[in-house]
Amino acid sequence: MTDGSEPVKTICPYCGVGCGLQLQPENDQGDVAVKPWFDAPVNEGALCIKGGASTEVVNHPERLKDPLIREDGAFREATWDEAFERITTELERIRDEHGPDAMGFFGCSKAMNEENYLIQKLARRFGTNNVDNCTRMCHASTVYTLRKSLGAGAMTNSMQDLREAADVYWIQGANPGEQHPIAHSKYFKQAALDDTTVIQVDPHANKTTRDADLHLQLNPGTDIPLLNVVIKEVLDNGWYDEEFIDARTRGFEHLVETLEDFDVEEAAETCGVPLEDIRRAAEIYATAENAAIFTGMGMSQHRCGVDNVQNEVNLALLTGNLGRPGTGVNPLRGQNNVQGTCDVGAMPNVLPGYINVDGEERADVEEVWGFEVPPEPGLTNVEISHAAGDTVRGLFIMGENPVMSEPDANRVAERFEELDFIAVQDIFMSETAELADVVLPATSWAERGGTVTNTDRRVQLMRPATTVPGNTRHDLDILCELGTRLFGEGFDFDGPEEVFEELREVCPIYRGMTYDLIGHEGIHWPCYEEGDQGDLFLYEESFDTDDGLGVIRGVRHQPPAEVPDEDYPLVLTTARLEEHYNTGTMSTRSPTLNRRTPENFVDVHPADAERYGIEDEEYVRIRSRRGEIVVKANVTPDIKRGSIWTTPHFAAAAANQLTNDVLDPDAKIPEYKAAAAEIEVGIDPADTPAETPGDD
Numbered sequence: 149m150t151d152g153s154e155p156v157k158t159i160c161p162y163c164g165v166g167c168g169l170q171l172q173p174e175n176d177q178g179d180v181a182v183k184p185w186f187d188a189p190v191n192e193g194a195l196c197i198k199g200g201a202s203t204e205v206v207n208h209p210e211r212l213k214d215p216l217i218r219e220d221g222a223f224r225e226a227t228w229d230e231a232f233e234r235i236t237t238e239l240e241r242i243r244d245e246h247g248p249d250a251m252g253f254f255g256c257s258k259a260m261n262e263e264n265y266l267i268q269k270l271a272r273r274f275g276t277n278n279v280d281n282c283t284r285m286c287h288a289s290t291v292y293t294l295r296k297s298l299g300a301g302a303m304t305n306s307m308q309d310l311r312e313a314a315d316v317y318w319i320q321g322a323n324p325g326e327q328h329p330i331a332h333s334k335y336f337k338q339a340a341l342d343d344t345t346v347i348q349v350d351p352h353a354n355k356t357t358r359d360a361d362l363h364l365q366l367n368p369g370t371d372i373p374l375l376n377v378v379i380k381e382v383l384d385n386g387w388y389d390e391e392f393i394d395a396r397t398r399g400f401e402h403l404v405e406t407l408e409d410f411d412v413e414e415a416a417e418t419c420g421v422p423l424e425d426i427r428r429a430a431e432i433y434a435t436a437e438n439a440a441i442f443t444g445m446g447m448s449q450h451r452c453g454v455d456n457v458q459n460e461v462n463l464a465l466l467t468g469n470l471g472r473p474g475t476g477v478n479p480l481r482g483q484n485n486v487q488g489t490c491d492v493g494a495m496p497n498v499l500p501g502y503i504n505v506d507g508e509e510r511a512d513v514e515e516v517w518g519f520e521v522p523p524e525p526g527l528t529n530v531e532i533s534h535a536a537g538d539t540v541r542g543l544f545i546m547g548e549n550p551v552m553s554e555p556d557a558n559r560v561a562e563r564f565e566e567l568d569f570i571a572v573q574d575i576f577m578s579e580t581a582e583l584a585d586v587v588l589p590a591t592s593w594a595e596r597g598g599t600v601t602n603t604d605r606r607v608q609l610m611r612p613a614t615t616v617p618g619n620t621r622h623d624l625d626i627l628c629e630l631g632t633r634l635f636g637e638g639f640d641f642d643g644p645e646e647v648f649e650e651l652r653e654v655c656p657i658y659r660g661m662t663y664d665l666i667g668h669e670g671i672h673w674p675c676y677e678e679g680d681q682g683d684l685f686l687y688e689e690s691f692d693t694d695d696g697l698g699v700i701r702g703v704r705h706q707p708p709a710e711v712p713d714e715d716y717p718l719v720l721t722t723a724r725l726e727e728h729y730n731t732g733t734m735s736t737r738s739p740t741l742n743r744r745t746p747e748n749f750v751d752v753h754p755a756d757a758e759r760y761g762i763e764d765e766e767y768v769r770i771r772s773r774r775g776e777i778v779v780k781a782n783v784t785p786d787i788k789r790g791s792i793w794t795t796p797h798f799a800a801a802a803a804n805q806l807t808n809d810v811l812d813p814d815a816k817i818p819e820y821k822a823a824a825a826e827i828e829v830g831i832d833p834a835d836t837p838a839e840t841p842g843d844d
Contacts, residue, residue, distance in 0.1 A: 155183050156613035157668055159600055160199040161258060161593035162729050164481030165331045166602025166670070167191035167199055171594055171613035178207040180594055180614045189669050190307070190602065196329035197727060201740040203594065206614065208737055210576055212589035213618025223587065228621070228629075231586050235544070236633045238569040238585070239274070242542045248275030248522075252532035252540050255281035255494030256547030257486035259623050260598025260610065262647035264485075265492040265500060266627040266639065267546055273519055273635050277496045277505055277526030278540070281489045284529050285553060286445050288815040289453030290479040291490055295502060297461045297699040299692020300657075302487060304476030305440065306604040306672060306684040311335045313474025316432055316439040317346045320371065320460065321446025322480050325355030326726035328603070331480070332356065345436070347429050349374065350446060351721060352751070352793050353786040362429055366419040368721045368791055369708040369822040371447055373415035375459040376705070377423070378430040380407050382466055387434035389468030396691070397465050399700035406702025418705065420788060434467050438474030445482065446723070449820040453812045455703040465698045471687040481603040482724070488601030491658070491673070492651060496526035500655035513654045518638060528816040530554060530809065537566025544571045546623060547590070549578040552799060553730065555807035555818040556774045573626055576733050579799065589620040596622045598644040599666065601673070605682070607661055608670040708822035709810040710773070712790070716824035718756070719791045720772060720806060728797035736797065748801035749780045751793040752827070757783040762829055769828040770794065775805030778831055792825060 155170035168188025171180045180203045186193035215231035216223040226234075242250050253271040255264045264281065271279035283291060291301030298304065310317075317336060324332040332355070340346050340359050348360040351368045366374050382388050383404065393400050416423035433439045441464055447456040460477050469475040481487050493500040499521065503509045510521050532540055533554055543564075551561045564570065564583050572581040573588035581587045597611045616622075621629075624644055631639025641647045645663050652659050660675040660682075672682030690696035712719060727744040728735040735741045750770055752762055762768060764783040769776055770792065779794060779801045787793045796803045808823045 156611050157185055158594070158610045158613060159484065159608050160195065161202055161484050161734070162198045163328050164484055164486060164603035165190060165328050166484070166600070166606055166608055167195060167330050169195060169199060169202070171203065173614050176615065178614050178617050180206055190606070191330045191334060194330050194334060197744065198729060198735060198741065199330070201738045204738040204740060205734045206592050206594045207617065210737065211617055212575060212577060212587065213620060214589060215619070216587040218585045228619070231588060232629060232633055234586050235571045235630060238542060239544070239634065242568060243274065246541050249278060249526070250539065250541040251276055251278060252527065252529070252543045253279040254529055254543065254545040254548045254550065255279060255489050256623075257282045257483040257489045258593070259485065259489070259547050260596070260600060260644060261485065261488040261492050261607070261651065262598045262644040263546070263623040263627060264489045264494040265647060265651050266624060266631065268492065268494040269517065270627060270631050270634075270639070272521050273517070273631065273638060275522060277522050277524065278532055279494055279526060280496055280529035280532070281486070281494045282483065282529075282548060282553065283486050283490050283495070284817060285820070286482050287448050287479055287486065288528075288817040289448040289812055290443060290457050292815040293454050293457040293461060294477065294479070297458060297693075297701070298470070298477070298687060300686060301490060301502065303478040303604045304470060304686045305473065305478055306606075307331060307335050309473035309684045310440050310478065311339050314339065314344055314438050314440040315474065316436040317344055317442060318349070318433050318439060319346065319356060319360070319442045320349040320444075321448070322442050322444025323350065323354045323356045323723065324442070324480060325359065327444070327482065327724050328480050329726060331603070345432055347432060351788050351791060352723065355726070362425065362432070364421050364425055364429060365788060366421050367788055368719050369450060370419040370705070371456045372452065372459055372703055373705045374419045374421060374426060375463060376407060376410055377412045377415050377426045378433070379403070379459070379463055379466060380410055380412055381427050381430035382434045382463070383407065385431070387431070388466045392468035393466065396471075397698045397700050398695070403462055403466070403700050403702040406704065415705070433463070438472065439467065439469045440475050441477045443477060443479050446821060448817060450822065451709050451810050451812050451819045452706040453817050454814045455706065458701055459703050461698070462700050462702070465700050470698065471685070471689070473685055476685065479603070483730070484602070485600040487603060487605065488599065488607070491601055492655060496528055500651060501657050516650065516653050530811060530816060530818055533560050533563060536563040540567070542567060542569040545580060546573050549580045549733070551579040551583065552802055552804065553796070555804050555809040555820060557802055557804040558775050559809075573623060576737070578733060588626055589618065590623050590626065591616050591620050596624070598624070599648060605672045606670040607658065607666055607673060609663065609666050609668075709819055710808055710822065710824040712824055716772065716826045718825045718827065720770065720823045720825035721791060721793050721821050722796055722803050722807065723793065725795050725797060728795070730796065732797040732799065747780065748777070748795055748798040748803070749782045751782050751784050751787040753787050753789040753791070754783055754785060755789045756792070757781065760827055760829055762827070766829065767831040769831050770806060770825055771828065772806040772823050772825045774808070777801040777803065777805055792827070
């Protein structure tokens with residue numbers, strides 16, 4: 149029985165597809181139910197299992213309800229005034245004693261654009277560019293490469309034009325069938341039914357594989373040699389677009405020189421893929437009228453992530469597959485607002501609209517803000533964690549849990565213990581919040597409004613549907629109060645729409661948007677003037693580089709930082725499940741999702757299982773040089789022989805205790821996708837800790 153209120157149209161809080169749904173208030177206790185929004189522009193009413201279960205955590209009994217302050221090693225409930233006083237005192241002390249760069253600020257890719265805009269503005273007003281968000285863990289390589297080579301760190305096209313115009317989908321390092329289920333069912337699968345050819349490149353067979361015409365199951369960390377085989381075939385067979393290359397690109401000669409002595413047979417052997425299959429895929433892509441590349445974390449989460457994505461750009465530019473419908477290089481974003489969080493400047497090197505912090509255009513932002521921006525890029529979130537307890541003395545964290553989400557997680561926790569001060573605002577008590585000095589209870593996605601930006605650059609409105617529980621506050625209100633207490637002015641906003649109006653002033657790609665114009669349909673950026681509906685696809689006439697040309701740059705294979713040896717003879721790789729989300733703060737608290745997959749597991753190839761003596765569903769211990777976890781074995785040919793595959797969602801068997809924190813030198817993204825590992829058998833299930841939720 150509902151409370152009689154009309155359902156509220158809003159956006160799903162999970163992945164970056166941007167599915168619309170309706171929330172129906174059920175009572176005055178904060179409970180809401182999901183109803184379909186049949187004319188939602190992205191999903192037309194369809195929802196995946198996560199979206200359908202999204203309300204199960206809104207009025208959850210484990211929600212944080214009051215501010216907490218640590219005293220004598222334990223938390224006590226506090227007033228908001230006490231909590232703010234403690235935070236401002238500590239931040240001012242750290243700045244006075246160690247300088248502003250001794251603080252780090254973490255934005256949140258599940259929070260609204262307006263909230264992330266405020267936290268990056270607060271960091272810069274504090275005097276540091278040490279502000280970042282979880283794109284550093286998933287798509288930093290893509291953002292970096294697409295900005296450098298094409299102009300914008302986002303999808304070049306839209307799901308709409310890709311469904312209508314593409315003849316070939318090249319999906320590499322992404323699994324939309326499980327990680328973006330509605331995009332898969334409404335766009336990818338539908339296109340396949342309409343005769344679009346689907347090529348998937350992935351070490352792990354999955355739900356996307358079922359709809360693929362060709363699956364290139366390569367060894368983890370060998371994407372560059374595979375794409376170099378493809379590019380070499382394009383060059384040798386004359387399948388490249390010479391007119392497009394001459395008119396709209398630079399660097400073609402460098403690519404040719406890079407591959408001059410390239411051995412395709414040796415590269416195919418390195419990849420573990422039959423050469424004839426790669427050649428077949430190359431011909432399908434290169435000879436199509438319109439071919440689109442989709443990329444994911446399987447490409448970006450490597451120490452050579454920038455080069456991985458660059459080779460996708462090379463292939464698209466080489467064949468002229470950019471600047472028109474049905475083409476492009478299209479990263480599939482994993483969180484509901486990871487794109488927007490980057491757009492509004494919650495990164496250490498750019499301001500809103502991707503204005504470089506050390507560029508001349510920052511003067512325009514400074515004029516609106518009324519203070520000078522630090523001229524040097526700051527530290528990324530992983531670099532902040534590496535410096536914790538040393539040059540970094542304090543952290544302010546909004547909605548993130550680096551103790552679970554960052555690689556080599558055991559060391560992250562140890563370093564955080566050395567910090568002078570940590571403040572965390574979140575909806576649940578996370579592993580990072582357990583280490584904090586102050587914990588601030590925030591409201592959930594169903595209780596507040598603002599804008600989010602989905603995977604194909606569509607800015608959409610989220611709307612509050614239910615009451616605020618307990619003594620919680622909106623993230624935006626917390627940041628406004630903190631900014632006002634610290635600086636006196638510049639943070640006095642009356643709600644998210646007023647923040648968005650300032651964002652429009654400093655973010656050119658959002659300048660033409662207003663809440664009224666966004667409405668229920670949303671607007672794609674770039675949108676420079678009111679009345680402009682934004683661009684479904686980019687670069688029709690030129691690229692947004694200094695000279696208007698797309699950048700081709702040849703790249704060579706770099707093996708993972710760790711390769712198998714006698715002590716650790718397997719390659720560990722990780723990825724997400726359909727039922728769960730990141731490290732599980734919301735999804736592992738959902739009864740529906742937990743019934744589907746209640747605990748972590750590891751996929752082991754049958755040949756490796758036979759060699760180790762592993763039985764299906766037997767508990768095993770996975771070890772790396774950094775830690776160990778106990779999980780149930782799933783014996784399956786879905787994974788390549790010599791590799792094992794697990795998920796990051798479960799705190800009791802946290803995969804990031806095993807992963808390697810070596811970074812790409814340019815994008816500073818960690819190498820989650822390849823680490824040397826070993827398996828031990830004969831493990832007692834009692835060695836498995838009781839499952840507890842982590843944090844997204």
